[in-house]
Amino acid sequence: MLPQSRPWLNALRLGLLFSAAGWGVSFSFTFASWNAAAGQLDVMGAGWIEYRPLLDYWLRMASSVFGCIGLGSALACLRPHVFVSFIQLLGPFHFIIGTTLTIAAWRNHLTPGLHPTFIPDIVFCFLTGMLIQLPLLRAWSTNGDC
Secondary structure: OOOOEEEHHHHHHHHHHHHHHHOOOOOOHHHHHHHHHHHHHHEEEEEEOOHHHHHHHHHHHHHHHHHHHHHHHHHHOOHHHHHHHHHHHHHHHHHHHHHHHHHHHOOOOOOOOOOOOOHHHHHHHHHHHHHHHHHHHHHOOOOOOO
């Protein structure tokens, strides 16, 4: 069940819009040359990655999957009543990814100075998850089902 009040529905749509933008930007890696993608990863703190065919393959695979999550989120933002089941998965999905990234950052001793993107990634996941999940929980508590 989706929230019926305009403010809660707007919060949900904002979360879906964040999800669409945050994941959808990954499509840029799908279509970029290896040098452009490696350059962007270098700026993001990964260091320069030499071309290897399997790494190129994995980059295209991962960026396509992430981009499709963004595309699905955009469609859900435009027509939330059609994508209720998908929306109900997106909140927990973002919390799982945010938790995974937090643990991975801690285990790998990432630091903001050397790895500038991990904190925004984690904040994105938890903020987006909350913007999606809180309106759903509100609708569930108000209407008695979800």
